[in-house]
Structures are given as C-alpha cells and as structure tokens.
Amino acid sequence: MRLKKILKKLRGEGITFELDLPGRRLTSFRLGGEVAAAVFPRNIKEVVWLLAFLEQEGIPYFFLGGGTNLIIKDGGFPGLAVSLRDLRGLDFQLEPESVTVSVLSGEPLRNLVSLGIKLGLRGVESLAGIPGTVGGAIAMNAGTPEGAIGDFLEEIFVVFPGASPLKLKARDLSFSYRKTNLPQEALILQATLRFLRTSPLQVAQAVGEMCRKRAKSQPLRYPSAGCVFKNPPEDSAGRLIDLCGLKGKRHGGAQISTRHANFIINRGGARARDVLELMDMAREAVFKKFAICLEPEVRIVGQG
Ligand SMILES: Cc1cc2nc3c(=O)[nH]c(=O)nc-3n(C[C@H](O)[C@H](O)[C@H](O)COP(=O)(O)OP(=O)(O)OC[C@H]3O[C@@H](n4cnc5c(N)ncnc54)[C@H](O)[C@@H]3O)c2cc1C
Structure with missing residues (x-):
C-alpha cells in the first residue's frame, strides 16, 4: 500500500499524523534522519487499530514515547513512527x-x-x-x-x-x-x-535531593539520550570511558561529556553518525584496556 493510501486511511480514522518528521523533532538528542510519517494516536482503541492495520498491510513501523533513549539514524526510517506521546491519562x-x-x-x-x-x-x-x-x-x-x-x-x-x-x-x-x-x-x-x-x-525532600544530584553530575544543558551504555556488573561505564582518556572527546557535532563520560551530548549540528562513531570509539577503547564489552543502553532505529 502506498504512503498516500495509508495516510488517507489514517485521516478516515481521525488519527493525527505528520509527514517527513526529522529525528530532531522526535528525540531528546535533537538529531537523526526523517521518518516518512509520525502518527499520534490518542487512545487505546486508536493504537490497537493502528497496529493491526500496519501489521496487516506489512508497513514498517517502530514505536516511541518521549524519544529520550532513542537515536534515529541519519538515513531516516522509511515507514511510520508510532508516537505514544498523546496517549495520556x-x-x-x-x-x-x-x-x-x-x-x-x-x-x-x-x-x-x-x-x-x-x-x-x-x-x-x-x-x-x-x-x-x-x-x-x-x-x-x-x-x-x-x-x-x-x-x-x-x-x-x-x-x-x-x-x-x-x-x-x-x-x-x-x-x-x-x-x-x-x-x-x-x-x-x-x-x-x-x-x-x-x-x-x-x-x-528525596525528589529534590535526586534532582540536585543530577544537575551536578549530568550535562543537562545539552541535548542527549542520557547514558549511552549500560553499566557493566559492579562497575560504571562512565568511569571506564574516563579512564580511557575519552572524556571531552569531540567528533563532528557530538562530544563525550566532560561532566559525565557515559553521556554523549549534541553540541549543535551533530549527526547520528557522529554519536554512533563516538560510541564505537568508547567501546573499542574500553575493550582494549579492560576486556569489558560495553552494551548500548540507547535504542537505535533507521538506516544509513
Ligand atoms: C538527560 C537524561 C537523563 C536520563 N536519565 C536516566 C536515568 O537516570 N535512568 C534511566 O533509566 N534512564 C535515563 N534516561 C534515559 C531515558 O529517559 C529512559 O530510558 C526513559 O525511560 C525512556 O522513555 P521514553 O518514553 O523517552 O522512551 P523512548 O526513548 O521513546 O523509547 C525507548 C524504547 O522504549 C520503547 N518504548 C517506548 N514506549 C513504549 C511503549 N509504550 N511500549 C513498549 N515499548 C515502548 C521504544 O520502542 C524504544 O525501544 C535519561 C535520558 C536523558 C535524556
């Protein structure tokens, strides 16, 4: 089924969508390629209908919430992003x-x-x-x-x-x-x-304390997806990356944060590729030095 036909069907069901939405509008990293369309169902009935329809028609899709743990690759995604951001209550x-x-x-x-x-x-x-x-x-x-x-x-x-x-x-x-x-x-x-x-x-009081800790230890002024790697057992990915001398390392518009080495930040104009290559550098360096293989925490979708 062609995209036009799909969108006509969505319109008929009263489901909101936007065409050619860039990754910067869908993710907290503010980077990445375009999705062909992003769909915003507002209730359970719409989500269930949508999923059944996409499955039946064989249309590629992925779903997301706030996009705060997500990278959309620079080549974008040729199908639909099902955003749950309007499914609230x-x-x-x-x-x-x-x-x-x-x-x-x-x-x-x-x-x-x-x-x-x-x-x-x-x-x-x-x-x-x-x-x-x-x-x-x-x-x-x-x-x-x-x-x-x-x-x-x-x-x-x-x-x-x-x-x-x-x-x-x-x-x-x-x-x-x-x-x-x-x-x-x-x-x-x-x-x-x-x-x-x-x-x-x-x-x-406990919430206030947590927020103060975060503000001190995390680079919250820049777009990011939080920690890019999971911590290995009994250790911290940030500590290992720091010990490899990579804190502050820049690549294109991306940088390993000087404040928290498990955060990669978008300093402006970063491509998904810049972030993914920095992640590769960090993984390689940590593996060489400590024989520990870091596992990504951030989820990656799209092509290119
Ligand atoms: C500044 C910053 C700080 C952060 N700090 C933390 C932290 O302290 N601890 C922590 O754990 N994480 C942290 N994160 C990462 C992120 O915020 C969390 O993982 C968050 O829970 C992801 O929620 P989301 O709605 O943005 O998910 P998304 O990024 O939209 O999606 C993440 C994954 O969840 C799936 N998903 C989303 N919604 C659904 C759904 N309804 N049903 C099934 N699957 C779904 C998606 O398909 C995707 O695979 C931080 C991120 C940032 C930017």
Whole structure:
C-alpha cells in the first residue's frame, strides 16, 4: 500500500499524523534522519487499530514515547513512527497503606513523580528527573541506583503485533537492570503500579535531593539520550570511558561529556553518525584496556 493510501486511511480514522518528521523533532538528542510519517494516536482503541492495520498491510513501523533513549539514524526510517506521546491519562486509588496508580503509557514520567510528591508515594524519588514516558520507562526498566520502575509494577495492558491486547501480571514479567523480558515488539498501552504510602514531605525532600544530584553530575544543558551504555556488573561505564582518556572527546557535532563520560551530548549540528562513531570509539577503547564489552543502553532505529 502506498504512503498516500495509508495516510488517507489514517485521516478516515481521525488519527493525527505528520509527514517527513526529522529525528530532531522526535528525540531528546535533537538529531537523526526523517521518518516518512509520525502518527499520534490518542487512545487505546486508536493504537490497537493502528497496529493491526500496519501489521496487516506489512508497513514498517517502530514505536516511541518521549524519544529520550532513542537515536534515529541519519538515513531516516522509511515507514511510520508510532508516537505514544498523546496517549495520556493518570488515575489513582487510595488505600490505607498504599496507593494504586493506573496510567496510560504516553503519560510523562514526571507527572507520576509529581503525583508521588502530592500523595507520598514511597520510592517514587528513584524515578525523579528521568525524562520520557511511563511506557518507555517500563520498556527500559528505567531507574537509578535507588530503584527502578519495575519495582512498583502490578500489571500492564499490552498488545503484541497481530494479536488482541492482554493483561500481564508482574509475576509474568521479569525486570533486571535496564531490562525486561517483554519482547521489543510488545507495545505497552497502560500500567498499574502500587506504592506504599509515606509522608509527602519526605518524598518531596528525596525528589529534590535526586534532582540536585543530577544537575551536578549530568550535562543537562545539552541535548542527549542520557547514558549511552549500560553499566557493566559492579562497575560504571562512565568511569571506564574516563579512564580511557575519552572524556571531552569531540567528533563532528557530538562530544563525550566532560561532566559525565557515559553521556554523549549534541553540541549543535551533530549527526547520528557522529554519536554512533563516538560510541564505537568508547567501546573499542574500553575493550582494549579492560576486556569489558560495553552494551548500548540507547535504542537505535533507521538506516544509513
Ligand atoms: C538527560 C537524561 C537523563 C536520563 N536519565 C536516566 C536515568 O537516570 N535512568 C534511566 O533509566 N534512564 C535515563 N534516561 C534515559 C531515558 O529517559 C529512559 O530510558 C526513559 O525511560 C525512556 O522513555 P521514553 O518514553 O523517552 O522512551 P523512548 O526513548 O521513546 O523509547 C525507548 C524504547 O522504549 C520503547 N518504548 C517506548 N514506549 C513504549 C511503549 N509504550 N511500549 C513498549 N515499548 C515502548 C521504544 O520502542 C524504544 O525501544 C535519561 C535520558 C536523558 C535524556
């Protein structure tokens, strides 16, 4: 099916889309090639219809939340980017000892943290300052040394390509450091999380502390995708890259941050290629010096 026909169909369904969207409009790195079209479904029904339609027509697609852990290669993507950014909604139920939160996957994670401050959700500070959406956070098991989103998960509502949506309980899932056993083609629609209650003041203080730590240790003034590599067991990728003398290394418009060596920043006009080549340099140097193979944390899509 030609793109024009696909778009006509989307229009007919009332689903919003934009043509030829560059990577800088979809990702926090502010770089990368164009996607043929980005689609912005606003409710679960639209997402489920869209996925079934794309599968049936054999149209290439990928999905994203906030694009804060994503690189789109310079050659772009010839199909559709399904953005969940408009799939929003956050609700909660108070119990004497705990709070159950129900959230649609495109909801910004910061809104969950804000709710956590208001209601005193114990442990929510471990998610403070992580950009992106709740769905993206679950897909990545995002977190900090203090904890990760998987610690609070009760259930997800998820759709696999070509199938009907289904609920998966936390006991069906496994979470480890920046990893889940959910296949990458599973799209998270909604999540239910449960937090124990504590004093809102305590949570507010802990969140404030986390944000201060981040501002000190991370290059937040520049576009990036956060840490580009996962930390190897018992070590830190940033420490190893630093010991290889690569802190501050520039390549095209990209640079290994002088503040945090596991961050690559876009100093202006960086191409995806600049970032990927810097990542290769860092991996090679760390492997040569320490015989440790760094695994990318950032997800990469597209061609060229
Ligand atoms: C300044 C900065 C600081 C950061 N700090 C941290 C940190 O402290 N800890 C941390 O863990 N991460 C951190 N990150 C990385 C990033 O913010 C997290 O990984 C975040 O959870 C990604 O969410 P997202 O919505 O932006 O996902 P995206 O980047 O849009 O997508 C990432 C992956 O998740 C998949 N995905 C997105 N939405 C869904 C969905 N609904 N269902 C299924 N899969 C989905 C995508 O297909 C993609 O493979 C940081 C990033 C930046 C820029």
